[in-house]
Amino acid sequence: MRRSLILGGVAVLAFPTAALAADGGAGGWIGPFAVIAAGIGMAIAAGLCGLGQGRAVASAVDAMARQPGAAARIQTAMIIGLALIESLAIYTLVIALILLFVKGIQFS
Amino acid sequence: MDAIEHPPIFRLPGIPDHVTYTWLVMVILAAVTFAASRNLQLVPRGLQNFLEVVLEQFMQMIDDVMGHEGRRYLPLIATLGLFILTANLMSLVPGFAGPTGNLNTTGACAIVVFVAYHWIGVRKQGVLAYLKHFAGPVPLPLKPLMFVIELISHLARPLSLTLRLFGNMVGGHILLAVIFLLMGLDGLIGWALSGSVVGAVVGGIGGVITIVFTVGFLYPLKILVAFLQAFIFVMLTMLYISGAIEEAEHHAEHH
Numbered sequence A: 001m002r003r004s005l006i007l008g009g010v011a012v013l014a015f016p017t018a019a020l021a022a023d024g025g026a027g028g029w030i031g032p033f034a035v036i037a038a039g040i041g042m043a044i045a046a047g048l049c050g051l052g053q054g055r056a057v058a059s060a061v062d063a064m065a066r067q068p069g070a071a072a073r074i075q076t077a078m079i080i081g082l083a084l085i086e087s088l089a090i091y092t093l094v095i096a097l098i099l100l101f102v103k104g105i106q107f108s
Numbered sequence B: 001m002d003a004i005e006h007p008p009i010f011r012l013p014g015i016p017d018h019v020t021y022t023w024l025v026m027v028i029l030a031a032v033t034f035a036a037s038r039n040l041q042l043v044p045r046g047l048q049n050f051l052e053v054v055l056e057q058f059m060q061m062i063d064d065v066m067g068h069e070g071r072r073y074l075p076l077i078a079t080l081g082l083f084i085l086t087a088n089l090m091s092l093v094p095g096f097a098g099p100t101g102n103l104n105t106t107g108a109c110a111i112v113v114f115v116a117y118h119w120i121g122v123r124k125q126g127v128l129a130y131l132k133h134f135a136g137p138v139p140l141p142l143k144p145l146m147f148v149i150e151l152i153s154h155l156a157r158p159l160s161l162t163l164r165l166f167g168n169m170v171g172g173h174i175l176l177a178v179i180f181l182l183m184g185l186d187g188l189i190g191w192a193l194s195g196s197v198v199g200a201v202v203g204g205i206g207g208v209i210t211i212v213f214t215v216g217f218l219y220p221l222k223i224l225v226a227f228l229q230a231f232i233f234v235m236l237t238m239l240y241i242s243g244a245i246e247e248a249e250h251h252a253e254h255h
Helices: A002-022 A030-066 A068-101 B017-036 B046-066 B068-090 B103-125 B127-133 B140-183 B188-192 B197-254
Strands: none
Touching: A030 A068, A068 B140, A068 B197, B017 B046, B017 B068, B017 B103, B046 B068, B046 B197, B068 B103, B068 B197, B103 B127, B103 B140, B103 B197, B140 B188, B140 B197, B188 B197
């Protein structure tokens, strides 16, 4: 198991260099890793953002069920809070978009 | 992003798409408001009635968040809200580009908000008192630290406003573009029309499922996001302005 992981890592490290060296290497080895990083980063961000928003919505619904009279104000506060939590995932989305679409990033 | 998103059908040569469609939003808003306010009546009907309802909603929100004196800032807030809402909804029309799907448009809106609420705060209580309030109610040795932290947090506000609106809109656009790519003539429907039996069955069923999913779920979700992001932008603007005003009142109480 472990050996295959290491072999896979070596293959990933070795393969893009070999592949891109053949056709001129626009972006070098950073390109494939940028795609992998965008995917993994977006997955982590979306999952943790979902956890945080779930906690926020759970508390808000609990409070609304206890005090239906204050439901409108709680809902407004909840929406603002959700937007602030969501913006953290949006930052990761922007980073992922930069990694995916901005050509010519060169970390030499 | 032109690789997966189709460029809009109407483009002016030499002018970026988001600028063209910002002008379109401006023309639409100006025409609607001009038509509604051309002959004002005491008992409103039709378009005038609709726009009065919209503005009353804005006023209701301002009263809830900022109190009664916040009505002075209705022009700024309502203009931002209507512009962003129209731009968000325009990006859902097939063949049009969304002005808020570009970092420049959202950045311009956020910079307007940033300058406006600082200007309102400075007008309200003077430059020195406003700057002094950045340090906050902490003991004197901690004041420089608090000042720097507050400065960074204020500088982060336009950044977060920009990136939130931009990221939400562009994320939705890319999602729709990928779904359309999977659904279209290069994807499932193309497979269904290609003539093979397996393609006709699998591609046909998958195509119908994706069409129902898109029309029934994704588009309503995008419309909801368009309203929600305009609401949040306006709400945060009101919170920032009311922060700048309330600091003035709070300051006046102590001295």
